[in-house]
Amino acid sequence: KAGVTQTPRYLIKTRGQQVTLSCSPISGHRSVSWYQQTPGQGLQFLFEYFSETQRNKGNFPGRFSGRQFSNSRSEMNVSTLELGDSALYLCASSPLPGTSGRDEQFFGPGTRLTVL
């Protein structure tokens, strides 16, 4: 079974621009979560989507947004980029609650965003 895929793998943007990152979960998984990883703050939760609905959101400004499509694929958007947004953005997918391996989240390879 194919793993989580993320595109693009690398991005370079300048301050003030916006960016959209894409994530395709493991086939059959319907929950998608997004995380930001930086050397200073570590891994931090951004938001989680299930059945096209945002179920939970981390402590990030409104410039960070996301959505999920009916095929479970997800996108996240960051508007008005700041230097501090440079990070590895990770998407993780989970199977349905109650299925085997409950609660386990599997990460994609990430998108490395550099803001200049």
Add this chain to the structure above:
Amino acid sequence: QKEVEQNSGPLSVPEGAIASLNCTYSDRGSQSFFWYRQYSGKSPELIMSIYSNGDKEDGRFTAQLNKASQYVSLLIRDSQPSDSATYLCAVLSGSARQLTFGSGTQLTVLP
């Protein structure tokens, strides 16, 4: 604020030794606990999940959970140089599927 604390390391062990990684968490209502391995420049890889008190073994890895003490550990037996990585403890709290991560422990296995 829910917190997950790990022994900061770095931790070095000789090849063939047992590596012991520890983690404590603050949210007493947490139900699901995970260990991820992250190689430099790569994304986290799930290596163990544990939900009940006690030990769970998978190959050379053993996870231990003590909810009363709010403590999770990972033992790696017969450590190999390929085990050299950062190990992240993660806790899933409440009904939200939000993982809270520790800062990670960098493990180096010396040949």
